[in-house]
Amino acid sequence: EIVLTQSPGTLSLSPGDRATLSCRASQSVRDNHLAWFQQKPGQAPRVLIYDASRRATGIPDRFSGSGSGTDFTLTITRVEPEDFAVYYCQQFGSSHSITFGQGTRLDIK
Amino acid sequence: QLQLQESGPGLVKPSETLTLTCSVSGGSMNMKDQNWAWIRQPPGKGLEWIGTVDNDGSTYSNPSLKSRVIISIDKSKNQFSLNLSSLTAADTAVYFCSRDFHWELRFWGQGTLVTVSS
Numbered sequence: 016e017i018v019l020t021q022s023p024g025t026l027s028l029s030p031g032d033r034a035t036l037s038c039r040a041s042q043s044v045r046d047n048h049l050a051w052f053q054q055k056p057g058q059a060p061r062v063l064i065y066d067a068s069r070r071a072t073g074i075p076d077r078f079s080g081s082g083s084g085t086d087f088t089l090t091i092t093r094v095e096p097e098d099f100a101v102y103y104c105q106q107f108g109s110s111h112s113i114t115f116g117q118g119t120r121l122d123i124k
Numbered sequence: 125q126l127q128l129q130e131s132g133p134g135l136v137k138p139s140e141t142l143t144l145t146c147s148v149s150g151g152s153m154n155m156k157d158q159n160w161a162w163i164r165q166p167p168g169k170g171l172e173w174i175g176t177v178d179n180d181g182s183t184y185s186n187p188s189l190k191s192r193v194i195i196s197i198d199k200s201k202n203q204f205s206l207n208l209s210s211l212t213a214a215d216t217a218v219y220f221c222s223r224d225f226h227w228e229l230r231f232w233g234q235g236t237l238v239t240v241s242s
Contacts (some may be wrong), residue, residue: 018188024137035193040152041214046227048227050228050229051229052171052229058223058234059220059232059233059234059235060171060220060232061232062228062229062230065227065228065230066227071230072230073227093150103170103171105171105229107224110184111159111161111175111176111178111184111224112176112186113161113163113176113224113229115170115171115173116170117170118170119169123157
């Protein structure tokens with residue numbers, strides 16, 4: 016089973032700052048099927064990025080994903096007030112298995 | 125726009141079996157390459173995959189839960205279901221259903237809170 020480790024656990028930034036979130040996999044992610052989600056309190060997760068770098072429908076272009084193999088990054092070029100939330104990475108393994116990272120909380124500084 | 129909606133009891137007793145249903149609307153469950161997943165989130169914690177049923181009815185589940193999980197699909201009713209047996213307090217969580225299509229979990233239900241308590 017692939018384990019996803021996200022860092023940092025909490026990221027404190029001001030609106031307008033650049034955010035860089037990391038996700039490291041214990042083994043290579045199959046076909047780079049790695050996604051990033053944003054979750055706000057009381058809401059379901061919302062997919063931002065899938066297949067490591069493909070922006071989901073309706074997601075602003077300030078969100079971008081990069082990486083391959085075992086190291087992946089979510090970048091928010093200029094953080095907006097509505098971006099403060101928890102972010103999860105997620106991968107698809109064999110036999111339709113799904114694993115999530117433990118999350119990174121993006122807080123207002 | 126595809127919509128998913130979970131339904132089921134909000135409170136279940138320890139050792140009992142939880143049954144949840146996810147109703148799908150706004151699209152066809154017969155479309156190829158769709159897989160249907162259950163994911164949960166204990167209060168204040170992260171996301172955990174429970175299991176997936178594919179369009180052919182084959183099921184796959186988290187090894188940590190496998191012995192307690194049954195997932196089924198009824199495309200004639202536009203629904204898929206989760207049975208989770210031998211419940212304990214550790215199973216208290218918000219349960220989400222979602223569609224996996226070409227390795228993207230784009231559509232999710234709003235989630236339903238299940239509390240395990242006597």
